[in-house]
Amino acid sequence: MAVHKKEEFTRKEQDLANFAKAMAHPARIAILKVLALRNECICGEIVGLLPLAQSTVSQHLKELKNAGLISGSIDGPRSCYCINWNAFEKFNSEFNSLFANLKVKNEKACC
Amino acid sequence: MAVHKKEEFTRKEQDLANFAKAMAHPARIAILKVLALRNECICGEIVGLLPLAQSTVSQHLKELKNAGLISGSIDGPRSCYCINWNAFEKFNSEFNSLFANLKVKNEKACC
DNA sequence: ATCATTTATCGTATATTTGCGATATAAGAT
DNA sequence: ATCTTATATCGCAAATATACGATAAATGAT
Numbered sequence: 001m002a003v004h005k006k007e008e009f010t011r012k013e014q015d016l017a018n019f020a021k022a023m024a025h026p027a028r029i030a031i032l033k034v035l036a037l038r039n040e041c042i043c044g045e046i047v048g049l050l051p052l053a054q055s056t057v058s059q060h061l062k063e064l065k066n067a068g069l070i071s072g073s074i075d076g077p078r079s080c081y082c083i084n085w086n087a088f089e090k091f092n093s094e095f096n097s098l099f100a101n102l103k104v105k106n107e108k109a110c111c
Numbered sequence: 112m113a114v115h116k117k118e119e120f121t122r123k124e125q126d127l128a129n130f131a132k133a134m135a136h137p138a139r140i141a142i143l144k145v146l147a148l149r150n151e152c153i154c155g156e157i158v159g160l161l162p163l164a165q166s167t168v169s170q171h172l173k174e175l176k177n178a179g180l181i182s183g184s185i186d187g188p189r190s191c192y193c194i195n196w197n198a199f200e201k202f203n204s205e206f207n208s209l210f211a212n213l214k215v216k217n218e219k220a221c222c
Numbered sequence: 223a224t225c226a227t228t229t230a231t232c233g234t235a236t237a238t239t240t241g242c243g244a245t246a247t248a249a250g251a252t
Numbered sequence: 253a254t255c256t257t258a259t260a261t262c263g264c265a266a267a268t269a270t271a272c273g274a275t276a277a278a279t280g281a282t
Contacts, residue, residue, distance in 0.1 A: 004267085005241075008162040009137035016140055023131035025270085026120035029209075044228070051119040056271050058230055063269095078279090079229060092210050098140070099203050115237085116271075136240085155258065167241050169260055174239095190259060 016098065019091040022067035027052060027060050035070060035083050044078050127209065130202040133178035138163060138171050146181060146194050155190070 006014060023029060027050060034046055046061075047054045061081060064070045069088060072081035117125060134140060138161060145157055157172075158165045172192060175181045180199060183192035 005162055006137055009141055013137040013140045017135055017137040020131045020133075021135035024128055024135045025132075026117055026124035026128040027270095029124045029127055030120055047229090051116055052270095053272050054229075055231080055273075059270080062230085078227090088210065092207070095206065096203070099199065138240095158259090163240095164242055165259075166243075166261080170240080173260085 012094070016091070016094060018067060019069075019095075022064055022069055025060065027057070028064055031057070031060055031064065032069070032083060035081060038082075046081075123205075127202075127205060129178060130180075130206075133175055133180055136171065138168070139175055142168070142171055142175065143180070143194060146192060149193075157192075 006017070009017075030050060031046060034049055047057045050057055052060075061070070061072070065072055065081075067087075069084055069091075070081050071084045072079055117128070120128075141161060142157060145160055158168045161168055163171075172181070172183070176183055176192075178198075180195055180202075181192050182195045183190055
């Protein structure tokens with residue numbers, strides 16, 4: 001690749017793409033579901049629910065955290081993750097508005 | 112990586128992840144915008160609008176097509192792409208329902 | 223102080239993605 | 253028939269993602 005071209009797109013396009021990338025693995029979607037199912041965010045049992053090694057799950061959690069979709073407090077031998085609903089809402093509405101913007105321009109199917 | 116683990120998640124999780132992956136690059140989001148702006152799907156000028164080489168744009172188009180987000184008819188020296196609104200709507204609503212499902216379970220912020 | 227438990231990080235292997243130039247392909251124009 | 257134009261595909265290089273085992277770190281229990 002040599003050079004990154006991603007910076008040459010708009011910030012909004014990059015943000016949406018990053019959000020999408022965070023969702024672009026079934027394991028991470030599964031993790032989000034698990035997090036949502038627990039009202040308490042004692043999330044130690046995530047590893048047991050996924051067909052992945054502990055280190056791999058930890059990596060996915062890190063990516064979700066970097067994307068801002070979850071927040072977590074590490075508390076010694078047990079960590080506590082939960083969904084960052086604010087960020088989630090924000091991205092969801094941005095996604096919807098992207099769809100809406102796309103849709104309004106194009107009424108007739110042409111292919 | 113050695114082994115693919117993606118197959119071990121639910122079909123729905125995989126589908127959503129694949130959709131997200133298709134959107135996970137700013138170039139592809141930009142392409143979708145361009146496609147939507149044209150009511151006619153004479154889409155030859157996409158290359159000129161992006162900071163990427165022709166072959167790279169062609170690759171991104173291919174990925175969007177594989178993901179089912181666009182459809183295209185190749186017509187000799189010029190090809191004609193446009194957004195596949197059906198697929199788009201489907202994924203959008205699946206995404207929304209995922210969000211809704213996640214949201215309803217979790218009322219209180221815990222982190 | 224040592225041990226057990228839990229999670230993060232490191233190192234590493236492999237797969238996939240991104241990007242480009244070169245080339246092939248396909249059709250219209252001359 | 254040849255040239256031009258537009259697009260797809262091939263081949264390659266570099267970057268990133270995925271996955272795991274081993275190890276570190278941090279805390280509670282003994």
